[in-house]
Amino acid sequence: MLxxxxxxxxxxxxxxxxxxxxxxxxxxxIAFSHIDADGISALAIIIKALERECKxxxxxxxxxxxxxxxxxxxxxxxxxxPDLVIFTDFGTGQINLIREYILDIKGVDCAIxxxxxxPQEEILDNENRxxxxxxxxINPCQHDISGSIELSGAGAAFLFAMALSSDNVDQTELAIxxxxxxxxxxxxxxxxxxxxxxxKLGEDNGYLQVTRDLTFFGINxxxxxxxxxxATDPYLPGLTGDEAACYMFFxxxxxxxxxxxxxRTWVDLESGEKQNIIQKLIQYILEVYNDPKTAKGLIGDVIxxxxxxxxxxxxxxxxxxxxxxxxxxxxxxEVGVKICLGDPEAILQGRYLLQQHRANLAMxxxxxxTDGFQTMDGLYLVNDPETPDTIIGIVIGMAQGARIIPIDKxxxxxxxxxxxxxxxxxxxxxxxxxxxxRGINLKETFVSVAERMNETYGxxxxxxxxxxxxxxxxxxxxxxxxxxxxxxxxxxxxxxxNNS
Numbered sequence: 001m002l003x004x005x006x007x008x009x010x011x012x013x014x015x016x017x018x019x020x021x022x023x024x025x026x027x028x029x030i031a032f033s034h035i036d037a038d039g040i041s042a043l044a045i046i047i048k049a050l051e052r053e054c055k056x057x058x059x060x061x062x063x064x065x066x067x068x069x070x071x072x073x074x075x076x077x078x079x080x081x082p083d084l085v086i087f088t089d090f091g092t093g094q095i096n097l098i099r100e101y102i103l104d105i106k107g108v109d110c111a112i113x114x115x116x117x118x119p120q121e122e123i124l125d126n127e128n129r130x131x132x133x134x135x136x137x138i139n140p141c142q143h144d145i146s147g148s149i150e151l152s153g154a155g156a157a158f159l160f161a162m163a164l165s166s167d168n169v170d171q172t173e174l175a176i177x178x179x180x181x182x183x184x185x186x187x188x189x190x191x192x193x194x195x196x197x198x199x200k201l202g203e204d205n206g207y208l209q210v211t212r213d214l215t216f217f218g219i220n221x222x223x224x225x226x227x228x229x230x231a232t233d234p235y236l237p238g239l240t241g242d243e244a245a246c247y248m249f250f251x252x253x254x255x256x257x258x259x260x261x262x263x264r265t266w267v268d269l270e271s272g273e274k275q276n277i278i279q280k281l282i283q284y285i286l287e288v289y290n291d292p293k294t295a296k297g298l299i300g301d302v303i304x305x306x307x308x309x310x311x312x313x314x315x316x317x318x319x320x321x322x323x324x325x326x327x328x329x330x331x332x333x334e335v336g337v338k339i340c341l342g343d344p345e346a347i348l349q350g351r352y353l354l355q356q357h358r359a360n361l362a363m364x365x366x367x368x369x370t371d372g373f374q375t376m377d378g379l380y381l382v383n384d385p386e387t388p389d390t391i392i393g394i395v396i397g398m399a400q401g402a403r404i405i406p407i408d409k410x411x412x413x414x415x416x417x418x419x420x421x422x423x424x425x426x427x428x429x430x431x432x433x434x435x436x437x438r439g440i441n442l443k444e445t446f447v448s449v450a451e452r453m454n455e456t457y458g459x460x461x462x463x464x465x466x467x468x469x470x471x472x473x474x475x476x477x478x479x480x481x482x483x484x485x486x487x488x489x490x491x492x493x494x495x496x497x498n499n500s
Contacts, residue, residue, distance in 0.1 A: 030085055
């Protein structure tokens with residue numbers, strides 16, 4: 001086995017070997033994956049791996065696996081007629097649905113789940129979860145490896161692909177793009193665990209480069225004034241959204257914004273120019289936020305993909321992941337998959353979707369600044385009927401990052417813009433890492449409240465899953481207020497016990 005696999009627990013290696021054996025035996029495969037950057041990257045890795053194995057296959061992105069979508073998934077599988085079904089970047093929290101609806105489909109010999117989300121059942125029940133050779137679940141969480149910071153869905157797919165063939169080492173690119181999209185580098189502070197091993201493998205083989213640089217989105221592509229005008233991480237009061245102020249910022253520093261009528265980007269600047277800008281930005285952030293940590297976060301690990309074209313969104317892991325997220329959040333995840341596979345037409349379409357995505361986020365943030373948010377005992381609530389379910393989580397995360405919403409409690413966003421005529425409402429939750437240290441676990445809260453409500457009503461009214469810092473739930477529209485009240489009460493108790 002490759003060095004990458006030496007640190008894996010024997011139990012995880014055994015499951016990977018079973019998955020590889022099932023894949024090599026399969027005649028026809030279908031793969032499903034989530035719509036975010038991690039899910040899109042994971043699916044592209046699987047597609048490339050199956051192509052290299054000369055397998056007949058099909059694929060599709062699905063927003064979520066729940067009691068509604070599992071019926072659509074079953075219909076697609078039944079029509080296609082595969083003997084192997086692969087799920088990436090979801091499936092662990094929906095393992096019972098997969099058992100009930102997928103394994104009984106005629107002709108399906110095996111289902112493989114490559115995920116990194118926390119299971120709804122206790123991890124100690126791992127043996128029972130994988131007791132059937134027809135359902136193989138590979139998830140770092142079940143082997144004492146963090147699925148929040150050490151390995152993403154794309155990372156799990158990469159381990160599978162590398163076990164199939166070492167030719168798939170080029171997919172280190174997408175494994176890290178997916179992990180970046182899931183913020184596993186925690187805003188440029190660096191990767192750890194298996195993610196760090198994948199980065200090292202990519203560096204050694206010429207597919208990745210790690211540099212210390214400005215962590216703003218757009219250093220490869222955005223003209224200098226727009227680098228600040230559209231900055232949201234961190235949000236720059238007085239600069240973000242103010243084109244004239246951004247021009248003045250560079251003019252006061254004596255930085256030329258154009259070279260022979262061509263806009264200069266960050267990567268075009270001399271090192272001295274970069275240092276002047278960084279020093280000014282640090283001073284600016286200290287004045288605005290009075291927070292040395294935010295200022296320090298301006299500089300971090302920037303991962304470059306040297307095999308990808310210069311001055312494009314695919315050149316850095318951060319911009320690549322944002323491009324893929326834009327495709328998924330605009331309900332065009334298949335475009336993102338094709339971008340990963342190098343389709344030039346998809347790249348053009350993706351850039352248009354990225355413009356839409358940034359505009360949608362900006363409008364949602366402006367509405368939030370204008371309309372405000374509700375304060376409950378254990379959380380902050382954002383209820384915006386105009387924000388689609390595909391971006392509500394991003395919006396509330398950005399709002400806390402920009403301190404539009406305080407970080408002393410979790411924030412939950414509610415979106416009624418789900419599937420047409422669906423009775424379900426989407427809830428997304430975000431919690432700052434210091435809240436997790438105080439005992440907050442959004443996934444546990446959402447799942448426990450959902451289970452309690454389902455038991456109370458004797459029917460399925462809520463489904464939930466995710467991570468301690470970021471979780472989601474689908475709630476029947478008649479029970480949203482009750483779910484929020486119970487979640488708020490649950491987290492208020494935790495925060496009161498660990499008040500510090």
